[in-house]
Amino acid sequence: xxRYDRHDHAIVQARVAQFRxxxxxxxxxxxxxxxxRPLRLQNGLYIQRHAPMLRVAIPYGMLSSTxxxxxxxxxxxxDRGYGHFTTRQNLQINWPTLESAPDILAELAEVEMHAIQTxxxxxxxxxxxxxxxxxxxxxxxxxxxxxxxxxxxxxHPEFAYLPRKFKIAVSGTTQDRAAILVHDIGLxxxxxxxxxxxxxVFVGGGLGxxxxxxxxxxxxxxxxxLLTYCExxxxxxxxFGRRDNLYKARIKILVKALGSEEFSRQVESEWAxxxxxxxxxxxxxxxxxxxxxxxxxxxxxxxxxxxHKARLAEDxxxxxxxxxxxxxxxxxxxxAVTLSLKTPGLPPGDATDKQMDAVASLADAYSYGEIRVSxxxxxxxxxxxQSDLFALWQAARAIRLxxxxxxxxxxxxxCPGGDFCSLANAKSLPIAAAIQARFNELDYLHxxxxxxxxxxxxxxxxxxxHLAGIGILGVDKxxxxxxxxxxxxxxxxxxxxxxxxxKSFAAQDVPDVIEKLIVTYIAERLEGEPFADTVQRVGMxxxxxxxxxxxxxxxxxxxxxxxx
Amino acid sequence: MSDxxxxxxxxxxxxxxxxxxxxxxxxxxPTGVPTLLPLAIWLEQRAELxxxxxxxxxxxxxxxxxxxxxxxxxxxxxxxDLVAVHFPKFADGRxxxxxxxxxxxxxxxxxxxxxxxxxxxxxxxxxxxxxxSFLISEGRDAAAALNAFNDFPEVYQSxxxxxxxxxxxxxx
Numbered sequence: 055x056x057r058y059d060r061h062d063h064a065i066v067q068a069r070v071a072q073f074r075x076x077x078x079x080x081x082x083x084x085x086x087x088x089x090x091r092p093l094r095l096q097n098g099l100y101i102q103r104h105a106p107m108l109r110v111a112i113p114y115g116m117l118s119s120t121x122x123x124x125x126x127x128x129x130x131x132x133d134r135g136y137g138h139f140t141t142r143q144n145l146q147i148n149w150p151t152l153e154s155a156p157d158i159l160a161e162l163a164e165v166e167m168h169a170i171q172t173x174x175x176x177x178x179x180x181x182x183x184x185x186x187x188x189x190x191x192x193x194x195x196x197x198x199x200x201x202x203x204x205x206x207x208x209x210h211p212e213f214a215y216l217p218r219k220f221k222i223a224v225s226g227t228t229q230d231r232a233a234i235l236v237h238d239i240g241l242x243x244x245x246x247x248x249x250x251x252x253x254x255v256f257v258g259g260g261l262g263x264x265x266x267x268x269x270x271x272x273x274x275x276x277x278x279x280l281l282t283y284c285e286x287x288x289x290x291x292x293x294f295g296r297r298d299n300l301y302k303a304r305i306k307i308l309v310k311a312l313g314s315e316e317f318s319r320q321v322e323s324e325w326a327x328x329x330x331x332x333x334x335x336x337x338x339x340x341x342x343x344x345x346x347x348x349x350x351x352x353x354x355x356x357x358x359x360x361x362h363k364a365r366l367a368e369d370x371x372x373x374x375x376x377x378x379x380x381x382x383x384x385x386x387x388x389x390a391v392t393l394s395l396k397t398p399g400l401p402p403g404d405a406t407d408k409q410m411d412a413v414a415s416l417a418d419a420y421s422y423g424e425i426r427v428s429x430x431x432x433x434x435x436x437x438x439x440q441s442d443l444f445a446l447w448q449a450a451r452a453i454r455l456x457x458x459x460x461x462x463x464x465x466x467x468x469c470p471g472g473d474f475c476s477l478a479n480a481k482s483l484p485i486a487a488a489i490q491a492r493f494n495e496l497d498y499l500h501x502x503x504x505x506x507x508x509x510x511x512x513x514x515x516x517x518x519x520h521l522a523g524i525g526i527l528g529v530d531k532x533x534x535x536x537x538x539x540x541x542x543x544x545x546x547x548x549x550x551x552x553x554x555x556x557k558s559f560a561a562q563d564v565p566d567v568i569e570k571l572i573v574t575y576i577a578e579r580l581e582g583e584p585f586a587d588t589v590q591r592v593g594m595x596x597x598x599x600x601x602x603x604x605x606x607x608x609x610x611x612x613x614x615x616x617x618x
Numbered sequence: 619m620s621d622x623x624x625x626x627x628x629x630x631x632x633x634x635x636x637x638x639x640x641x642x643x644x645x646x647x648p649t650g651v652p653t654l655l656p657l658a659i660w661l662e663q664r665a666e667l668x669x670x671x672x673x674x675x676x677x678x679x680x681x682x683x684x685x686x687x688x689x690x691x692x693x694x695x696x697x698x699d700l701v702a703v704h705f706p707k708f709a710d711g712r713x714x715x716x717x718x719x720x721x722x723x724x725x726x727x728x729x730x731x732x733x734x735x736x737x738x739x740x741x742x743x744x745x746x747x748x749x750x751s752f753l754i755s756e757g758r759d760a761a762a763a764l765n766a767f768n769d770f771p772e773v774y775q776s777x778x779x780x781x782x783x784x785x786x787x788x789x790x
Contacts, residue, residue, distance in 0.1 A: 061772045068770045205774045211746035212718050215711025292715050332776045339785035
């Protein structure tokens with residue numbers, strides 16, 4: 055993975071010193087809260103419901119075991135011994151003190167990490183596929199490009215005070231696993247007929263209050279022009295994006311207002327001036343960065359390990375885990391393993407300091423000392439020998455990270471919600487826990503099959519509820535917490551925003567409603583048909599009828615009471 | 619201090635007296651002192667003001683609001699002694715693009731000033747995109763702000779202050 059050179063070190067160290075000075079000036083009263091806010095936000099520091107929250111950047115979701123151990127140490131020393139992995143592949147800690155933030159940043163800098171631009175109206179962490187480098191369907195490894203973009207976006211002087219936050223994702227595979235269509239810029243790596251590497255560029259996707267799928271504004275951008283083209287997009291957005299209304303300030307609103315053709319025309323016209331400027335990428339730089347993502351020294355292994363095969367046959371629990379949590383690898387004899395952060399009874403995405411330390415050791419023992427964070431809020435060991443899978447499974451079970459449910463209903467994406475976040479309208483963790491408790495039968499879960507269920511505690515949609523087969527959104531009705539349900543959403547190449555099934559539900563009714571949706575799906579689905587396809591084929595009606603059959607009365611009543 | 623007034627203008631790394639007044643386009647512009655005119659007034663009185671300058675050398679300055687289009691000034695830049703960009707709120711980042719365009723696209727080489735809600739923590743980026751004078755807003759410590767230009771020893775991107783991105787210099 056990418057290692058800092060002296061320049062990278064110097065820049066991150068300078069940031070720590072700068073933020074230490076800013077914090078001190080704030081504490082001395084020389085910087086008002088209003089002045090300090092954007093400065094702390096650009097270092098990932100929020101003031102939350104109970105305490106500050108610090109969001110640590112995990113560029114494109116990659117961590118070394120050393121970095122993971124440092125994160126464990128930080129949660130233990132400055133927080134309450136756990137952290138929350140997010141859909142943008144970052145880590146949030148929920149209980150640091152404001153005063154300790156500079157020390158935490160210094161601890162991060164020592165292991166080539168930071169919290170730069172993890173919040174604020176600037177270019178955020180660049181995200182990508184958690185199977186980058188090992189996926190069988192990979193066209194080009196996206197990580198060098200994500201790192202090049204990380205450096206370009208870090209302290210970009212022109213784009214630190216954008217109308218709103220700005221998220222870029224890169225996919226290098228035929229199957230998009232980086233949700234590029236719901237990012238401000240989505241970049242799809244492609245190789246054209248002449249063998250040249252480039253990008254298909256999508257702009258203006260996003261979730262939140264106005265969920266929109268990104269529009270393609272360029273079919274093929276040769277790799278040399280990646281940065282100048284992004285610069286042109288950002289300049290058009292910085293100048294013309296709305297600043298009068300927080301809810302209409304994302305680039306998607308500008309793209310929608312102008313139309314993607316006109317937006318694209320403006321970008322191309324801006325780019326005509328920037329094209330071939332010194333920011334044009336060089337072969338030497340791409341080679342330098344790419345070299346740092348070279349494949350590990352894989353051994354020549356048999357396609358099938360006899361002992362592994364025997365274990366699969368005799369141990370049903372192991373076989374089930376392999377079925378859901380082990381993924382095909384492009385190199386014979388290797389596999390990728392997802393360590394589930396969706397253990398029933400624990401908040402989705404959370405890991406304790408002990409678990410983080412243990413994962414670091416597992417990475418050292420079984421996966422070349424590297425860990426990835428997936429945007430589905432799990433951890434991935436990407437390069438495990440088939441012959442090591444059984445030992446890894448046993449070790450993962452011992453630290454409660456072996457829930458064999460990847461891709462199933464209980465592998466939910468869930469934001470921290472009203473228990474922590476001051477933006478939330480409603481809690482999400484108790485809803486997740488209630489659903490986990492209701493669907494605790496592994497056989498039933500496996501029979502239902504692949505099905506995504508995502509929960510967001512408010513319209514900001516950090517839990518990506520729009521993109522799930524079943525999405526749950528916390529809403530506030532006269533101070534009470536209610537839950538609106540969408541169905542038929544999906545992520546990936548055919549990303550689609552789910553539709554709202556109807557009036558929202560009280561918290562205690564949510565597990566019943568989910569169960570009714572599942573029952574409807576099982577009754578209606580064709581053999582092997584995914585949930586969103588069934589919804590598309592049969593329409594909302596059967597789901598709606600079943601969901602509201604029994605609770606409709608209650609919901610109606612509540613609405614009537616509200617209107618009194 | 620000068621005439622009992624605090625020094626709030628940074629230019630060439632020093633605190634100096636600000637000689638310019640800012641006309642808001644509503645009240646009549648003062649005479650006899652160098653005055654920064656709003657873009658609309660400049661465009662309206664351009665011919666007379668240019669004639670006046672060639673007659674008596676009166677310095678000319680124009681200020682741009684975040685929504686003003688810098689290309690409109692492109693042909694006038696050589697005649698202007700000062701171009702200023704207004705930051706109504708420091709979080710309004712449009713002025714950074716305005717400056718980049720003035721410097722890099724329209725070739726402005728004269729004094730480019732940031733004014734409005736401008737403080738220490740914006741200076742590093744402002745200087746990078748091409749501002750070379752900074753009117754620190756009242757109530758802020760302009761002397762302490764002088765340190766901001768050294769916040770970072772190295773930068774990744776090319777910008778007005780650095781024609782080559784780090785990756786081209788790394789390779790060298």
